Amino acid sequence: MIGKLKGVVDLVREDHLILDVQGVGYLVHCSARTLESLPRGGEKVALFIETHVREDMIRLYGFASEAEQEWFRLLQGVQGVGAKTALAVLSTLRPADLSQAVALGDKAAIARAPGIGPRSATRIITELKDKAPAAAMGSFAPAAISSGVGAGAGESGAIADAISALTNLGYGLAQAHAAVAVASREAGEEAKAETLIRLGLKELAK
Template identity: 70%
Template sequence: MIGKLKGVVDTVAEDHLILDVHGVGYLVHCSARTLRDLPRTGEAASLVIETHVREDMIRLYGFGSEAERDWFRLLLTVQGIGSKIALAVLSTLRPSELAQAVTLADKTMIARAQGVGPRVATRIVTELKDKVPGGGLSADMGLPAIAGDAAIVGEGGPVADAISALVNLGYGLPQANTAVAGAMRAAGEAATTETLIRLGLKELAK
């Protein structure tokens, strides 16, 4: 199985590119965001690859980071979500933004993706909310595992700081995520770290 490709950008289309690796052109499907971030035609590029093998075809999906690839895999576990919708979500939301949306059950944010309506967005939030925090996934996916890791809302943001504080107090990451999500709903997006910690502790005490 192909896990990574390094080569030269040959051709870029609407939903894929051809990557020239030592004279062999690999057709790789990507999100619009990954395609936008590619170097120019003729320049070197490296992509993390997800290989799907069927009886009648082999299809390669390319990502700019392992975090994006991991979210692609997670999205495909949601009922009714195929590669096209998964790539549409990743075209609209960065891994950290998707982590935020799932953690805070922000269906509206996910529904911004092309082809994703309210029902699909609800399924994504419902089916992934427990998988992400407790699934042993890295902080690169936008979920802080310990204090100081990447924030859910920007590096060092109030949400991540509040979650880290609750984890340092001895609460598990899934519990801390859920508590701060509830605090965010109560206090709003402008809430400070101190407010989120205080409200989060109240959520944990329920």
Template identity: 60%
Template sequence: MIGKLKGTLDEIAEDHVVVDVHGVGYVAFCGARTLASLGGVGEAVVLFIETYVREDMIRLYGFASENERGWFRLLQNVQGVGAKVALAVLGTLSTGDLANAVALQDKAMVARAPGVGPKVAARIVAELRDKAPAMSGAADAESFALKRGLGDGVAPGPIADAVSALVNLGYPRDQAASAVAVAVKEAGDDAASTVLIRLALKALSR
């Protein structure tokens, strides 16, 4: 099994790249975001690989990070999500955006990915609700928990009010929730909504 490729970009196509590793060209299928993050032909590249072996083919999927590859695997645990849909989701949303969408139960954000309808998007945010925290990393655990509280409708009043106020000011809900999460870390769980709003706006202005 191939877990990582380190070599030179030999070709960049619409949905894949060819990586030259000591004279052997490996075709790796990648999402749009991964493709956009790569350099040009002839430049060095490192891709984390998920290898699929079937009777009639061997296919490699390439990712810019181990975390992205982990989300690719996790997404396919959802009913109706195969490699193509998982790659489309990761090609549209960063892993951070996807974690936010799951925490906030924001199926509309996931449905932005091509080929992902409302029903599949709803299953993704629902079925990954309890699995996503492990993918977010320990540093983001508190932020994820806050956002999940918002998604479940059980967040403390001041936090929910602060997010609502920022949304009313025109900020996207996921961005507002992230800013309030920063404010809570600074001011504490028992801070008033006015304090959280002020600190969140400060965070958004950075």
């Protein structure tokens, strides 16, 4: 089973790319956001891979980060959501935005994705609210796709530290994530962990 591919971008199309790995061209389906972030043709890239095997075909799906891949898996566990719809959601929302939307119950944000109506958005929130934090912890760190290496600390570190601190205080992951999401929106992108923790606690006390 293929878990990750490193190669050279050969060709990029609307919903997939051809990745040249030592002379072998792999057709990999990706979200629009991942495709838009790819380097130019001829440059190296690393993608996490999800392999779907059926009787009549083998299809590869590529992701810029493990968080995006985990969301792809989680979304398909929701009734009525297949691979195509999951990619549509990830094309509309970054993993961090999707994590926040699920944690806060923001149906309107999720319903912006093509093929997702109010009912589907509600199902996604209801079925993934308790599962989302497992993927969310890593979803704030944007992937450096061209090198295949995650970004540094920055705001993602502050958010992760704040979530960790709140869970250490006894709050559930879903509660902590939702509170920090609200705190981050209020304090801004440059907020430090201490500020996010303070505002998060304030939110949890409501």
